[in-house]
Amino acid sequence: CGLVAKPPKAGNIRKIAFHVGSVASAPINSHDFRVETVDAATGLPTGTLWATNTNVTLLLNTTGWKSPTLTADAVIASGDLDTLIAFLIQAPALLFGDVRLSHFVDDETDFPYGLIAAAKAASRFLPCMAVEYSDGSYAPL
Numbered sequence: 001c002g003l004v005a006k007p008p009k010a011g012n013i014r015k016i017a018f019h020v021g022s023v024a025s026a027p028i029n030s031h032d033f034r035v036e037t038v039d040a041a042t043g044l045p046t047g048t049l050w051a052t053n054t055n056v057t058l059l060l061n062t063t064g065w066k067s068p069t070l071t072a073d074a075v076i077a078s079g080d081l082d083t084l085i086a087f088l089i090q091a092p093a094l095l096f097g098d099v100r101l102s103h104f105v106d107d108e109t110d111f112p113y114g115l116i117a118a119a120k121a122a123s124r125f126l127p128c129m130a131v132e133y134s135d136g137s138y139a140p141l
Contacts, residue, residue, distance in 0.1 A: 001090035003126050005112035008139030012073035015132035019065050019102035024120030026061035035074040038084035045086035050074045060099045102128045
């Protein structure tokens with residue numbers, strides 16, 4: 001799951017913050033947290049990282065707020081502020097457990113939009129997410 005949005009501000013995105021609402025059965029393998037580019041024609045993630053190593057893996061075995069540090073910062077230049085960017089949480093292929101992220105439903109707007117399922121289909125279900133910049137500031141998505 002994840003969401004597609006425009007970067008909140010220029011700077012270096014260092015962490016993706018999100019809330020795990022429940023863990024019915026803990027995963028054995030780690031989830032992959034990714035910052036990806038978005039296809040302008042489809043509005044869906046391309047599968048290509050925003051920049052080299054703008055991802056991190058994390059084992060989601062407890063509830064609460066999580067904010068893993070990306071392997072490398074996602075650098076957002078002022079010219080990127082009108083560019084779509086995807087913030088994704090991908091389950092491992094095997095032994096991914098039963099983990100539920102806290103989310104909300106947006107019936108009022110079409111942007112930003114959530115992503116669900118392996119096909120990354122657009123959805124009105126948005127995970128509660130924010131990003132932390134290298135200067136320590138947070139911006140909600």
